[in-house]
Amino acid sequence: METEALERPADLTIWRTAPAASPVAHPAxxxxxxxxxxxxxxxxxxxxxxxxxxxxxxxxLSPNWIRTxxx
Numbered sequence: 001m002e003t004e005a006l007e008r009p010a011d012l013t014i015w016r017t018a019p020a021a022s023p024v025a026h027p028a029x030x031x032x033x034x035x036x037x038x039x040x041x042x043x044x045x046x047x048x049x050x051x052x053x054x055x056x057x058x059x060x061l062s063p064n065w066i067r068t069x070x071x
């Protein structure tokens with residue numbers, strides 16, 4: 001991934017993997033991919049949440065990709 005992509009808008013959807021009273025997915029638009037990754041990092045702490053990011057270029061970043069990027 002090119003460094004410039006981190007400064008472009010991205011969409012983050014946090015899917016719930018366990019039954020809950022809240023909605024199944026929580027989509028959000030971020031001004032930068034960097035911000036979306038930061039928000040996804042918080043969701044990764046909860047095993048019932050699976051964050052997925054779609055970049056401005058249409059690239060889909062899975063929870064495993066996000067974990068690898070953060071490490």
